[in-house]
Amino acid sequence: MQSVFCTRLTMSGVYRAPALVFALIFGAVFMSTKAQEPTSSPAPTPCPSRSNTSCAECLQNVTCLWCTPTKQCMDYPVRNILPPRSVCPLNDARWGLCWVNFQILIITMSVLGGVIIIGIVVCCCCCCKCERIGNKREDAKVERQTRARKSRQKAKRTEMHLRHDEIRQKYGMAKDNPYARMNDQ
Template sequence: MGTCLRASLLLLLLLALENAAWGQPTTSAPAKQGSCDQYTNKTCQECLKNVTCLWCTSNKKCIDYPVRNILPPSSLCALSSARWGVCGVNFEALIITMSVVGGGIIIALCVCCCCCCRKKKSKKPDKDEEKAAREKEQRRVKQEERRAEMKSRHDEIRKKYGLFKEENPYAKFENN
């Protein structure tokens, strides 16, 4: 949860920088500690021009952001009322949004990793497939040996009974 909160603060900072890019200044001249009190009972935009300030919409107070805490304590301002960097986004909605987005990214990364691992495994021949191929080759070799042995036996039997068909028995006496 701590990582999510840090990420949400980072998002707030990015939103503040985005507002600066659109011509909405988020900072003014460097303010002194405690200078946020002067914007109390004014508008959120005026308070948040100074990034060290936190606007609480429930009591319209502009207070110094408690930098020692990641989130402002509820005694200072409720999360649903706290605004920092941008007036339109409260901490509560930001935490929920960042949790959902972060969870979605983590799930997407896990799915991608699983898919990549499966593809790599499928490219390499499986051990079972290799074993089956070796056994098939061994059976083929044994079959060839048996076939040759049977042929030689049959040839011997044919010779014994005179059934062996030689080319021409008189051909060896002819002179070419």
């Protein structure tokens, strides 16, 4: 099964598996993002003024962070990648969407990143292995052809020597001593 897969990949001389993986990843990312229409909105209200309202109302402004247990809307702490536990625990922090908390987001992104990296590594290893298998097959084929050529040359050479010996015997020029000169006979 693997050799069939490898020959299908290398038939045109170009490996298509990494390109296919890249296309799938690019397509998934492209399809998951939505085009945002530019709208002219009034100046956004500051995040702390939206406290004690709802998560959806707080997160209308992308710079706001909603903390579920305290029902506080606050400015996202941009100095940190993730909000510190003192501001709001990761499990209770919401940003962008009310139904996605940071803890699940981190776990999901880590798993997806790991799967993508493992997939790329497996594709690269498979392509390298297919190339090595193909090279071994080509090397074995060339070696068989070389051995066959040498054996044909050897057979022709012995046949030629036999004919020459027959001709020498026919005309009385056969040499008993291969090191004797032809004039000495």
